[in-house]
């Protein structure tokens with residue numbers, strides 16, 4: 001029996017969809033069976049980020065309302081044999097087209113067939129959030145180092161604590177830029193983690209390649225040497241129970257490397 | 268035996284209801300008693316104030332209203348209060364909690380509101396956007412980065428004591444301050460209170476006696 005994990009944040013645009021895709025792919029690369037459920041009816045959908053948009057036939061609302069069977073709506077990612085699937089979001093309906101029971105029963109139907117079911121949550125804390133959380137066993141809260149994003153993460157963690165899932169929520173801090181850590185509007189990794197008081201699952205560096213790859217329906221995580229990709233792969237390994245040292249070390253390594261480069265230039 | 272007896276007390280008159288009598292019996296006997304009384308009291312125009320003593324029982328609002336209705340027919344009779352030797356569990360719990368200091372060490376996150384009946388001794392942390400709202404006093408030993416209120420909804424005799432300089436807002440009763448507009452000193456000895464002019468004010472623990480003598484006496488003074 002697999003595990004269902006909702007990827008949520010409160011604030012929009014912090015990297016829920018990017019994280020869903022990259023963590024899902026990282027786990028598929030490790031040989032795990034993964035299904036991604038897109039519950040966000042936004043502009044940049046999970047199907048686009050995965051490069052699967054032109055294969056979408058039906059969506060989750062079709063399944064929930066009984067128009068089609070679950071398997072008919074699931075889109076296979078051919079890059080990963082039989083390991084990675086997407087259940088797309090509806091494009092033409094709004095978030096109230098689904099209710100909690102419907103989402104929960106779809107998630108429950110998927111869990112026996114997969115190792116992981118990831119639920120890409122819409123921004124906000126309304127019906128869309130409630131739907132996304134309803135079938136989940138655990139949650140990953142994504143934030144960026146921006147104070148406003150951390151506030152929203154705090155709000156979401158509070159809601160998750162009020163209606164606890166089987167597992168306590170885990171934190172991903174995304175879009176970390178060394179240069180911004182001194183800025184007053186940004187918090188550093190330690191500050192965010194102690195403030196929010198939940199386990200840190202991983203940190204992800206900011207990298208323009210994330211955007212350029214996802215525009216092409218590729219995912220950064222497949223890049224073997226990229227540190228951001230490494231961050232996502234580390235998250236996947238930690239989900240699998242491995243002890244992987246935190247990327248914080250990578251950031252420090254980078255800054256040491258930066259210093260080295262500076263020295264090199266001066267000479 | 269009569270189920271209703273009229274008795275004079277030092278505070279006026281009391282209608283004493285027999286605990287074991289049914290409400291129906293009481294209404295019948297009360298009517299009879301009032302009829303007799305009516306003739307006597309109508310002569311003097313003075314209003315007669317009555318308390319109804321229910322003894323070791325509580326009556327429903329409906330039953331009380333039936334009694335009030337009966338008495339209302341007599342212009343110069345007024346029921347002030349229904350008295351009882353007993354209270355409901357709910358009421359007793361409320362009284363207990365109002366006199367209790369609740370010890371709390373949780374995190375109150377953005378968007379969460381925690382309400383406390385009575386005083387609270389707070390060891391936790393209130394994040395920005397979190398609210399701790401007490402009907403009594405708030406003694407803060409934790410970290411407040413959100414909003415804290417004592418004396419909710421409108422009791423200006425309550426206090427907030429502790430370090431509050433990182434709070435977003437402090438409120439006592441209906442008075443409040445936005446801390447950004449009126450910074451609070453970084454000190455554990457801060458006392459927030461409402462003064463005689465209904466203005467939120469800041470003092471120090473060592474001045475508690477002047478700030479709020481009643482509270483000062485309750486805690487038995489300060490070393």
Ligand SMILES: Nc1ncnc2c1ncn2[C@@H]1O[C@H](COP(=O)(O)OP(=O)(O)O)[C@@H](O)[C@H]1O
Pocket residue numbers: 009011012013014015016017018019044174175176204205206207208209210211214228
């Ligand atoms: N680590 C990162 N580095 C650079 N850009 C990122 C990173 N993570 C996300 N982005 C970009 O931020 C934008 C919002 O990300 P997205 O995953 O769609 O957020 P959400 O699903 O939370 O709304 C996208 O353009 C995405 O490519």
Ligand SMILES: [Mg+2]
Pocket residue numbers: 016017018040042044120121
């Ligand atoms: Mg999204």
